[in-house]
Amino acid sequence: MLSTLGKTRILLTLLCLTATGLFYKSKWSLTDLYSLWPYKLRACNCQKCLTEGEHEYKPLIDASPKPFLSKQTPMSEDDFNWWKKVQREKRPFSFFNETVDKLFTIFPPNPHVLQQSSDRCRTCALVGNSANLKGSHYGQLIDYHDIIIRINRGPTIGYESDVGNRTTHRVMYPESASYLDKNTHLVFFPFKMKDLLWLLNSFAPQKKGQEEAKRRANKDLVMIVNPALMRYSHEIWLKKKGRYPSTGFMTLVLSLQICDEVNVFGFGADKDGNWSHYFEILRNKRLRTGPHAGTQEYEVIHMLDQKEVISLYKGP
Ligand code: C5P
Numbered sequence: 001m002l003s004t005l006g007k008t009r010i011l012l013t014l015l016c017l018t019a020t021g022l023f024y025k026s027k028w029s030l031t032d033l034y035s036l037w038p039y040k041l042r043a044c045n046c047q048k049c050l051t052e053g054e055h056e057y058k059p060l061i062d063a064s065p066k067p068f069l070s071k072q073t074p075m076s077e078d079d080f081n082w083w084k085k086v087q088r089e090k091r092p093f094s095f096f097n098e099t100v101d102k103l104f105t106i107f108p109p110n111p112h113v114l115q116q117s118s119d120r121c122r123t124c125a126l127v128g129n130s131a132n133l134k135g136s137h138y139g140q141l142i143d144y145h146d147i148i149i150r151i152n153r154g155p156t157i158g159y160e161s162d163v164g165n166r167t168t169h170r171v172m173y174p175e176s177a178s179y180l181d182k183n184t185h186l187v188f189f190p191f192k193m194k195d196l197l198w199l200l201n202s203f204a205p206q207k208k209g210q211e212e213a214k215r216r217a218n219k220d221l222v223m224i225v226n227p228a229l230m231r232y233s234h235e236i237w238l239k240k241k242g243r244y245p246s247t248g249f250m251t252l253v254l255s256l257q258i259c260d261e262v263n264v265f266g267f268g269a270d271k272d273g274n275w276s277h278y279f280e281i282l283r284n285k286r287l288r289t290g291p292h293a294g295t296q297e298y299e300v301i302h303m304l305d306q307k308e309v310i311s312l313y314k315g316p
Contacts, residue, residue: 044260046121057309060236065228067257071109079228086244087192099196106203111223113258124259128248128266129154132315133278138265139164151248152176155279171251174198186217188224242293249297262310
């Protein structure tokens, strides 16, 4: 006589065999079966991952070029020609490619980006330089993130309670350059060809006998933003408003590619419409938002917040 356990085992085996037979006879693929499985593999381990779910901004996020230049990610000639026009550059595409090749003899050929994974949650604090950070007491909250991206000269010393004191990534270009500690990633924005040459020059190996110059940052942590991201931000996100996007707006667009959760601080003009800073008194009362479409940029950031794609912290 068969025991109940034995009968159950035979029944289960028969069921499995029937299911396998049916699967092979049908036109079903493994993906179809996977779609019936109620427990899907998560894109990340946050409560809500940026790339999960369908929202109106997802196609825009998915249309991004690779955010960083690497040896394997050259820029297309079409993107180069767009970039060239914005800065009135005369030198040809071949010169750009030669420069990039030289850069990758110094910097990591594949910039260090923490990849998305179902067992981690990459939380990012993007900290702009708006005066709306003054008196905000966001410091502790900002420091709590895994990745803390600051822009240009935005200081922390003396402003800790409002802006925090940790920095994992600092965005800069030659005109806004400072010196970084050896643990901070330099996220380099090339607005023009001259910027790439500046980078090359700033990190060029010293000639024999020459005194070692102070380096801007740890060369192993340098990440060069793909200039195609500028065109993408301008055309896809800002619908061609403004001359070109601001560094802060492009950093937001970039963070949608490298983070699972984005919390935005320090964005927004003052009551007169000027992009005043939390760390200085505004002198030029007619600054507005420079050559950038500040209102359009803020509208996009505001909408992303409304649709819960990101969270925008507006200050006190
Ligand atoms: O002024 P700065 O370019 O260093 O600021 C960094 C970024 O922060 C800007 O590119 C802009 O996107 C953002 N910003 C802002 N509102 C301000 C000041 C700056 O949105 N009042």
